[in-house]
Amino acid sequence: MAELEFWFDFASPYAYLAAETIGPAAVEAGVAVRWKPFLLGPIFQEQGWRDSPFNLFPAKGRYFWRDLQRETRRLGVPWQRPARFPFNSVLATKTATWIEPDERLPAYCQALFRAGFAERRDPATPTVVSACLRAAGLDDGPLERALAEDGGQRLRADINRARELDIFGAPSFVVKGELYWGNERLAAALERAWVD
């Protein structure tokens, strides 16, 4: 079956839009999606950004929030602008690295995204991460491993892989080594999955 990698940071509102819409689009295209949570922070820092671009560039930030309001309404996606932004996605992402990449990983990711962008809960807290694991039919094992580990080696490997793929933002889609950035390129990425 044709495959597509979906790379995202849990703190990216546009990746939340992708998480809410990629499932049906991929089923219709007959493409299997591999969910790849990682951290954009280290990559942003390498390009000189010490905060989210939403906060660094005021006019752009104002526009993004307005655009997200319009787009979530258009797509019928639940939405509440977070009270604080960005939230820290390290714990949630470390936890994800300890979940087997079967159907429960997408369920966990979707629950986490909704907590942050539709329910005004703080995805940085163990309580919320734990609730999202349960919503996906999982126990606290992955969270406990994430809290216990020192280095976050799996997470670091994922960030390095994102860097190798030249990923600089989210959502990003990778098909056969080819990079597509942003929800507006999902259709082209899905199409590419079927081209030899």
Add this chain to the structure above:
Amino acid sequence: MAELEFWFDFASPYAYLAAETIGPAAVEAGVAVRWKPFLLGPIFQEQGWRDSPFNLFPAKGRYFWRDLQRETRRLGVPWQRPARFPFNSVLATKTATWIEPDERLPAYCQALFRAGFAERRDPATPTVVSACLRAAGLDDGPLERALAEDGGQRLRADINRARELDIFGAPSFVVKGELYWGNERLAAALERAWVD
């Protein structure tokens, strides 16, 4: 008739895509387009950028050129990556401020864009600007005025207007004070033009 403003810098490759596709889309939607060339440079500088984001952020830049190659092919738009980028768009934009905003302004803008992104000519030179005026059925009057003027007051007024509209990139579309950024939002902007 419903109206939409199309704001762009001649040095923006994505604005070139918009210039090549906006005409038929607007006719189909029954919306009149007002072409608004301006300079992004001063606005980029205010957010701390002293070069094009294509050059400031290497991974993003590599991606944009690849994406433009894919998108121009998909849309059937002529394309040759410029040898030097970005080119200086001051003279071309000053010249545009001296053209009456009738159908010859879009024709001049399209010729200018094609020179830069399909024909590997340098739109910063008076020779190319002059050729683009002629392609639009105009004489060198606007170019001569642009070369003779000291301050570029019309241009400065346009840049200030862009700032007031919170424009931070190109292409931008403005409908009833509402801002839409990027080719992917053109459909939504055209739809908005008809909503009360």
